[in-house]
Amino acid sequence: MEVRVLQNILEANEQAAEENRRRLAEAGVAALNLISAPGAGKTSLLERLIPVLSTEYRVGVLEGDIATTRDAERIGALGVPVLQLLTNGGCHLEAALVGRGLEELPLAELDVVFIENVGNIACPAEFDLGEAAKVGVLSVTEGHDKPAKYPLLFHELKALVLNKVDLLDYTDFDKDAFLRDFRGINATAPLFEVSCRTGQGVEEFARWVVQVIVRAREGAGATQ
């Protein structure tokens, strides 16, 4: 006899992600899932972004890595609540581990949580963490063909930071080719040209983050 099921095989992660989403919504906190290849500049972006945001908004960070607490230490130096999540070999964060991290953060006293995923441009796209938005960081030194090569990730992004633009003259990064492929996969995510080195573009990106924070707050207000 044939039994029809229709069940998401990764249902366990989906349920944990929904629980995270619920807990964040209750506290009126926006969570952003920061995804990129290793070394594209996720932590550097946070180091630039957090001082700008912190004048008006309360920031918390969950750092995801396979090993070391180096990234959490860098963020800790900025004086915001941060937790290092270690995956013990896992190449991407999953919702259950993020959930345990959210339990330790003072959510009632935060406006936004950045979840810095494990450096990996392929796997994280497949695992919902309960975030409001996935934000990608692509550095110009990685090449302009990455959106075409990793369509699942680039399709899911709600914003893309193009980092290290101060190095454009030293690379063969073709901005037109990149935009053509990126917009062929994702018509709506805003693109921010940034250099964490010089600070270029950080304020514009911060303004987009603020919109996400405000929407999350309004959402919490609506449920009260």
Place this chain on the structure above:
Amino acid sequence: MHELGIAQALVEQVQAVQAAHGGRPVVSVGVRIGSWRLVVKESLEFYYEAITRGTSLEGSRLEVETVPAAARCRQCGEEYAVEGLLLVCPGCGGRGGELVRGEELHLSTVELAD
């Protein structure tokens, strides 16, 4: 990727269905995997067979159906089959459509012995 973890989650779900139907032997398991998912069919079949040996699912056949990707055009609203990996509408040329099929990772059927 992650086919072992996916196979393990799948085995748990199938065993739950088996238990709900009197513990009958499972003949085959149907899964639907969207073509945009990063799951290698052969790896999943390999792990499924390996981890079901010696369990109540031993001998059950994994049948993977690949779901072709389809998108809806943001400009003209038409639905179209996705050729390659860019989302370009064959009708109006609109770029960056919204993926409506191709991201599935579902257990769809369990065939139990009569």
